[in-house]
Amino acid sequence: MLSLVTRRLIRLVIVLAGVSLVTFAILQVSGDPIALMMPEAPEADRAVLRQSMGFNDPLPVQFARFLGNIVRGDFGHSFFHREPALPLVLARMPTTLLLTGLAMGLSLAIAVPIGIVSAVRRNSAFDHIATLVVFLGTSMPVFWTGIMLILLFAVRLRVLPVSGWESWAALVLPGATLATFSTPLLLRIVRSGMLEVINLDYVRTARAKGVSEWFVVCRHALTNAALPLVTVAGLQFGLLLGGAIITETVFAVPGLGRLIVGAIRQLDFPIVQAGVFVIALIVVLVNFAVDMLYIYLNPQIRVR
């Protein structure tokens, strides 16, 4: 088991190395970063800065230095904010994590029970409605869902604020918007996972023992059906972070996504690099956690 964890850890490090290479490349393909920093300076001044910042060194040397800086948490100063980039990015992290966490929690709270009922009562009216909702949810782009929810709940019904991040009520619409994006797939996974196991011998055995139906479903069947769910939820988390960028824009949420979008528009590369790196790190860590959970849920993997 330890060796498996070790192997996963090694994989994590390799992925992170790849991420740093991509992040490093962002700046290289952008043209001349010095011209961005000093747009109106004469070429002579630019040359001095270029030399002092090491842009004349060979690329591998620059990359090594970049890696060294990342390890020390130094992504340079934001051109726009004139402050170190990493603290600016980290200050926005809690907001975005709260939003994605909320959406993920909401998705699971909807998908798991509905998925189970859909599987148990297959082809019932309930199952059909659930399928319909799945199609609706997957076919609506996030920004459109967001604006529709604003028009309905904030403008028409006046029960929730339009946008912002000042009260708990303000979290509801962005959280729900993001959840409509992730719920459908999770629901499908729970349903099909449950269908696969619900007629297997061990479930029938459990029923034969006289255990109550809901205990069978939740204790015996769901534990096995949870394996694919955990995997997909981990992958969905990365997609949710992407979806959060749009949601944050629509609902004026002061999160990381907006910081990065703004930075891209202003060609503020230190922020873009730090932001991409931090998001990638989170996605990698979440998937590492999923792997670990997988090992816990499925003893077979441990033995193998």
Place this chain on the structure above:
Amino acid sequence: MKRFILFAAALVLALPAAPAPVSAQKDTLTVALVSHAPTLDPHMHFERVGILVNINMFDSLLHRSTKLQFEPSLATAWKAISDTQWEFKIRKNVHFHNGEVLTPADVKYSFDRVLDQTKKSPQYGNIRAIKEVKVVDAETVHIITDKPFPLLLERLVFFPIVSKKHVEAVGDQAFGTTSPVGTGPWKFVEWKRDQLIRLEAFDQHWRGKPPFKHLIFRAVPETATQVAEVKTGGVDIIRDVSADLIPELKTHPQAYISSTPILRVHYVNLDMRSAPFDRKPVRQAANYAIDKATVIQKMMAGLGTQVATTVQPLAFGFDPEVKPYAFDARKAKELLAQAGYPNGVDVTLHSSSVAYRPVFEAMAQMLTEVGIRATPRMWDPGPAWNKFLQAEGKATQGMYGTWGNYSVFDADAVLHPLYHNEPGGWIGRWYARVEGLDKLIDEARSTVDQPKRKRLYSQIQQMIREEAPSIFLWTQYDTLGISKKVQYAARPDEWLWLYDAKPAAR
């Protein structure tokens, strides 16, 4: 089952609009901006969204009335002593938000701060003509320029005065983020980046207390969200309402529209260094090809004014005798044939003005119809700026753009950046090549003799109308969406001077 869903949906949509929640307090004014500037330090950025916040916290030496006249602010009187020296009397008994009293030393410090090149203020270029600021006595300051500087007063309308003692005590970084202190109508409370800037009325402000006790600048990037906010009373003022949204807000029970002509001029700058726009008839043909009146009527809700050149009707130096190109497709075709393109020519035009994308595309179609087959390409603002106005600067045959003079009501503030070829120049050095134009622009900016400048600008306008270094289009309006709880009107300088905003009488 399906019927039940349809019924439920119909039920929800048929619910009457509930009354607005009373969450928005009467003494609070909330403004939505698309973003926040990087800093609250009024000297260390040059962004419209930042200026709009700064002017309500800081005073400058001069103020501009809604009629665009200079008014006293921190300076009570001013006069030119010579071509290169100005005298300003500084207002007495003015308090900063921290209780200190304004002195001429603070005025001098504010200028020195921007002129100090190690601080890298983006506003340095605005006032670099200032050689020295001298404190003469307890209420007098002299500003000495290195050569005659006709734009000095214009530049002083947004040149906030800061407290020397305070800035030196807290340092530049803290001054711009956690403790900005000015003499303006509102003082700083808190700033949550990309969320809100919260200000509170300053009781000791020299004009008297402002009508609203709390002033909040929210950052709301999405237009649809802004409109929803103003309809529900979540915010009181939104900016840049686009033509398609105007009717909706005009008829809304909780909101109204306030619109006024502004400086911002639209144009397509043509690359005169290469074919086909190196030929004058082609450039003129492009000007004849655009049906400006139709675009303004059909696509801008009538909120635009045709222009003869890029010099705006509101700017000093504007000559109404120079008339806009008429729409004349036949003449355009003739000129094109004359230039050696009887079968037309292909060009690519670029734009990063997202809000005016439909207009840009319609314009490309109008050019195509006379034989200048234009492919319109859209860019994000950042990359576009980098590609067309920086190191390369030659990837385009024409670039659609808009210019707002940074609210300087003078022809120089549009002519120099757009057409001057000097190496430090902005747009002009990549596009315009008009013989003798640089010299005229230089001449007009180095005298304070206003009648003479006016003559020079007339000459320039005739010259560029004929040479057509750009396709000259129109000036636009600034359009605000305002909640009926608030009385306010859009200003020609695009400022949000919220001291003038009042709670609406009920």
